[in-house]
Amino acid sequence: MKQELRVRHLSEKTQNNAGGTAPDAAAVIRAEHLGLTFPAGDGDIVALNDVNLTIEKGEFVSFIGPSGCGKTTFLRAIADLERPTSGTLTINGMSPEAARKSRAYGYVFQASALYPWRTIEKNVALPLEIMGHSAADQAERVKRTLELVNLSGFEKKYPWQLSGGMQQRASIARALSFDADLLLMDEPFGALDEIVRDHLNSELLKLWARTEKTICFVTHSIPEAVYLSTKIVVMSPRPGRVTDVIVSTLPKERPLDIRETPEFLEIAARVRDGLRAGHSYDEEHV
Amino acid sequence: MKNQLSYFQIYLALVGAGVALIGLGFSVPTLGAAPILATFFALATASLIRFVSPFSLWLDGALAVFGAIALIVSLPAAGQMPLHHWLALISAWAFAWLFVERLSAAIRAGKLPETGTGLIIPIIFGLSLLVMWEVVTRGANVPMVLLPPPSAIGARLMAETSILWADFVQTFIKSVLPGYAIGCLAGLLVAIAVDRSPFLKAGLLPIGNFMSALPIIGIAPIMVMWFGFDWQSKAAVVVAMTFFPMLVNTVAGLNAASTIERDLMRTYAADYWQTLMKLRLPAAAPFIFNALKINSTLALIGAIVAEFFGTPVVGMGFRISTGVGRLAIDLVWAEIAVAAIAGSAFYGVIALIERGVTFWHPSVRGGRA
Secondary structure, eight states: OHHHHHHHHHHHHHHHHHHTTOOGGGEEEEEEEEEEEEOOTTSOEEEEEEEEEEEETTOEEEEEOSTTSSHHHHHHHHTTSSOOSEEEEEETTBOHHHHHHTTOEEEEOSSOOOOTTSOHHHHHHHHHHHHTOOHHHHHHHHHHHHHHTTOTTOTTSOGGGSOHHHHHHHHHHHHHTTOOSEEEEESTTTTSOHHHHHHHHHHHHHHHHHHOOEEEEEESOHHHHHHHOSEEEEEETTTTEEEEEEEOOSOSOOOGGGGGSHHHHHHHHHHHHHHHHHHHHHHHHO | OOOOOOHHHHHHHHHHHHHHHHHHHHHSTTTTTOHHHHHHHHHHHHGGGGGTSOOOHHHHHHHHHHHHHHHHHTOOSSSOOOHHHHHHHHHHHHHHHHHHHHHHHHHHTTSSOSTTHHHHHHHHHHHHHHHHHHHHHHHTTOOTTTOOOHHHHHHHHHHTHHHHHHHHIIIIIIIIHHHHHHHHHHHHHHHHHHHHOHHHHHHHHHHHHHHHHSOHHHHHHHHHHHHOSSHHHHHHHHHHHHHHHHHHHHHHHTTOSOHHHHHHHHHTTOOHHHHIIIIIHHHHHHHHHHHHHHHHHHHHHHHHHHTTSSOOSOSHHHHHHHHHHTTOHHHHHHHHHHHHHHHHHHHHHHHHHHHHHTTTSHHHHTSOO
8 A cells, every 4th residue: 555655646746747848749758657567477577667757859868776677678668679568658659669660769778789790880881771771871871970979980890899988889870870869778888987988978968969869868877867868767666667857957068077066966966865765665665 | 049848848858869779779780771760860869969958849840750751761661660660650759749849839938920830730740640550550561451551542542533533523522512502501491481480490390300310321222212323312311411400500590699689670670581681690600600510521421321322333432332342441541531631621611611701700700709
């Protein structure tokens, strides 16, 4: 009983937060009472429970939470890599499957997933080949997106000849090459060291400003989430649910040292509080 | 450059020189009969000077080669060879071993480049085996029927080139190559079909398994009845032998692409054939080449054995089976030599193509995954 009450309370709070800024027309992603359960031998695993969220065009939304909170599952549901078991989910007003088939998004995975038998330029051209772009168009787009991620000059290299950071940049170029308006990123910098990560974060912000794409970004780093996002979705595990949605008050132009400002620290503190609230629930019941 | 010898190398050097010294003593009465052998003994004994002033490992190599040549040149035409020949054999062998030891130590220490010099070691090893084979079979008067010396096999190889060539064409070009191509291609295609359909997986995999369990000596005569005496029945045996390894390996290989690599294809809304051609087959290439390599040797064995069960009067298997009956053992060995060379070359060609195609695989580029 207590558990249900709490969940309802939190999701109401979520709706209020999301509802405050959401004119429906511009919604890229709408989730209503979304639930996703994985069948397992000893009782089902509830990965997502009653998630309500609206993401508008041009937003940079981070999903943060401990492992098992369903943030990756939610991203995969948007990408039609997992099927929700209840509620509704629309992308640009379409079902996830229709959105995937219309190539509505680019997906960046935790690992670069570059094919080792293809050079960097061939890897970036892979979605273009599948989508049937002409050879000239492919070459032009590969050149442009590799410039965008600062990888010009590495066209003929193989993935395993590049550093981890460069591989992940190439995988971002691959997701950008076919110009989808929505970019889904699942902890893309999780395996990289702090310095490379800072660098790629500021590059990603610049890229977002230039391309005006909608970005959904999964992370478990508070500074990364606060630094990048216009909206931070805090999630909590068992069952996976949204516990807070924080709209960032930081300006769009963000130098790296914005992370020292009181405003930044205040948002970070709120995110931390949200994460702690999710954990205290665990401690009560385990 | 200082040449530090390990204890084992010192031991080998002492054996080589010590045995040579004894040999020198034995050959004093017959010095005139085999002057070149006596020269070897003298030089080998003189090598003891290394403990005063060390010399290059190449001198050890030269000494071993000289010893081998001296031995073969001075082998008596008939009868048992005298004791000092055996001593020379032991001494030359010790020097060859010492040379290879020092060479590999130098390569390991980075004093010599691996490419090129690394090739010398297996060559020396193979030559030592041949020399010992030659000297032991001739020196100990081993009957030809048991084991002919390599020189006799070589002579037969040269004398019977036209027969051997005809056999090679019949067995390798006509039976092995078409059978190999059909069997591997069929295995590959069936694997793709099996992978796509759970129904075929349940039906075809057990049949493939069953086929591979059939003994070749059982199916060979049946194939002869079905396809006649000529190469077609042998090719059919080869098809049956090569099909299953390719099937199993390709089925495993098609699952080699990681989940994340497949998810990527899904996010592009790629269809089945695009995913197959651009992801799953390239990812399966190392597995497919494994099967191609296994099959390259299996195919030759299959064709040769199949020729034991009815064949026109040509073919490597036919020649071996009749050669044994006629006690023409040197011809049998010549056929075996041709089969070994052809099989190794076939395998080598496949392995070379593999290096070119799967250059990206960690096992080929020698990197991490």
